[in-house]
Amino acid sequence: MKRLALPDISFNDMLLKCSEGMEQVNVRNNFISLFLTFYAKEQQYQALSLAGNLYAYPKVNPLTNTTPVVGHMTKRKLVNLYENNLRDKDKPARDYYDTLLVSSGERCPFCGDIGQTKNLDHFLPKAHFPEFSVMPLNLVPSCRDCNMGEKGQDYATLEDDQAIHPYVDKDLFYQEQWVFAEYLNEDDGALRYFVQCPVTWRVEDINRAKNHFKSLSLANRYRLEAGKHLSEVIDQKNAFKKMIFKFNPNATSAQIKDAFVEANLQPIIDSDQFDNHWKKVMYQCLANSLPFFER
Incomplete structure (x- = not known):
């Protein structure tokens, strides 16, 4: 409904900030080694969304908590990257979470400014697309009605069913x-x-x-x-x-x-x-x- 400017926080910034919250050196280094793979997925996401074809992004299937999705990183680890790193108030990346949350002027773009932003919505739900769990382009400030209710965890498999993307979609x-x-x-x-x-x-x-x-x-x-x-x-x-x-x-x-x-x-x-x-x-x-x- 309402277009938002692209996030000021790049995917590279986000990944680096998340890595700062990883205490084990080997875990952090293994994570950093996957950055190029993350970047490639972001480019594919953005190209499809600009053309109005994000529904065609290939979902990993079958997908369980132990399924490797980005290199060796499983769905569980990627979801935890959001839940226990980006959202964690004691982690460095939390500053980016808060910045994204207020980036729309605290009004929800999905419903066109009638709702106050309370959460970050995963445009492609992290339960189904964990590779985008912390990608800024996939994190949209949203009101509770849109995020928890109407939009929820659904995702489109047909072009006609796609929600309008506040960051990248057809003009x-x-x-x-x-x-x-x-x-x-x-x-x-x-x-x-x-x-x-x-x-x-x-x-x-x-x-x-x-x-x-x-x-x-x-x-x-x-x-x-x-x-x-x-x-x-x-x-x-x-x-x-x-x-x-x-x-x-x-x-x-x-x-x-x-x-x-x-x-x-x-x-x-x-x-x-x-x-x-x-x-x-x-x-x-x-x-x-x-x-x-x-x-």
Whole structure:
């Protein structure tokens, strides 16, 4: 949903910092001897993800805790590299964990800024792809709803099922609008969010956007987020209307609408928030909704 800048921490930096936390010299040296293998896997990961084909990354199969995955390093050792080294508050690498966690401004990129980051999500789950357990490109700051709930330990085996990668993915997901909203003139008012991709998109990319939106329950989560804010906008609109009539009793409904949009809604619509941000989409919707201005 929201693009993040590539991590400032390189894979080389991360591996070196993890090696500093290894007390046994032979263990550390054996680990360092595998760095080139780690780098090659990172390059393959990045190339596939940029093309929207990360689903095609070859998974080690069968995979058990004792299966060698990177050289002599087994799945168990690679998972422990994250759990007992990178996450360990007493290890040097913990500083990198904390840096990555706040790198998105403490807002979750998967759901488009509505959740506060609480964990690092393994985009390719470490249970299935332990070779990327500490690779910064695979560690995405995430809220609990996205990391522990909707996204979880799933991974795509088909192109259409891939979640949108916040670091490396096709530009179209970030540079074009595909999330829209409709104002529902009922009770106190509400918004319905939905996906409408550009007609020029490939079917596979359209399905990816729809599946990302659906799997993270974004229609409902955005609706709830907008609901918290909508009453304030309605109050602003009503107060604005009274003020206009006070100074110009002959003002038409169209004039009031245009003035309110220009003064209150357009600044958010024109802001540097990403195109599919729930609030930007909300204001865009309200600016074009006659029922909203008629209530």
